[in-house]
Amino acid sequence: MTLQIRRAGVDDANTVSSIAIQTYTDTFGDSYPPEDLSQFLHDHYSPLPQRRELEDPQSAVWLLEDDGRAVGYLAAGPNGLPHADAQPGDIELKRLYVLASHQGGGHGARLMEAFLGWLDHPARRTLWVGVWSENHGAQRFYARYGCVPVGEYTFVVGESRDLEFILRRP
Numbered sequence: 001m002t003l004q005i006r007r008a009g010v011d012d013a014n015t016v017s018s019i020a021i022q023t024y025t026d027t028f029g030d031s032y033p034p035e036d037l038s039q040f041l042h043d044h045y046s047p048l049p050q051r052r053e054l055e056d057p058q059s060a061v062w063l064l065e066d067d068g069r070a071v072g073y074l075a076a077g078p079n080g081l082p083h084a085d086a087q088p089g090d091i092e093l094k095r096l097y098v099l100a101s102h103q104g105g106g107h108g109a110r111l112m113e114a115f116l117g118w119l120d121h122p123a124r125r126t127l128w129v130g131v132w133s134e135n136h137g138a139q140r141f142y143a144r145y146g147c148v149p150v151g152e153y154t155f156v157v158g159e160s161r162d163l164e165f166i167l168r169r170p
């Protein structure tokens with residue numbers, strides 16, 4: 001398998017949207033009533049909000065491609081997580097999704113390394129990550145990069161209220 005990582009551009013909005021919708025549905029879809037899930041996916045992961053993010057010069061998105069077919073992505077931008085120690089200039093890892101067919105093969109790690117290279121150059125910036133309290137695999141994954149829990153907040157999907165941990169890499 002030959003996988004490549006490249007920075008995504010505005011033209012990748014549809015691709016990024018379809019990866020986000022597929023991976024979110026596969027991973028978390030059973031947690032919500034179908035109408036709440038589809039409204040959430042429409043509001044946040046449909047091509048239009050993805051395009052807005054790709055157009056934002058403060059955002060950065062990396063695509064993982066398998067022989068030219070996108071199979072994962074990582075999106076980062078200005079931190080929006082609610083924490084008293086958050087500072088302007090801090091960065092949030094907004095989403096990290098690898099399609100189920102490609103999980104567990106080290107590809108998430110490769111996306112993370114591409115992102116951290118950008119995050120730490122020219123100066124190391126503080127990283128914030130929000131992760132579902134029940135997503136133990138992702139918590140183990142982020143812990144490998146020095147991300148430690150420092151708080152929590154409530155993530156709203158329709159009528160559902162999820163406990164999310166706030167992780168920080170100083």
Ligand SMILES: CC(C)(COP(=O)(O)OP(=O)(O)OC[C@H]1O[C@@H](n2cnc3c(N)ncnc32)[C@H](O)[C@@H]1OP(=O)(O)O)[C@@H](O)C(=O)NCCC(=O)NCCS
Nearest residue numbers: 027096097098103104105106107108109131137138140141
């Ligand atoms: C989390 C994720 C990006 C990691 O990418 P990956 O390519 O599967 O991970 P790697 O092969 O580089 O690293 C393996 C580690 O990732 C984590 N992991 C593996 N499969 C996972 C899965 N299905 N869900 C969550 N984490 C997973 C584990 O920590 C694993 O280490 P372990 O084998 O010691 O348990 C990917 O599994 C994924 O997209 N999961 C579903 C969506 C998700 O949970 N995203 C994070 C939201 S905050």
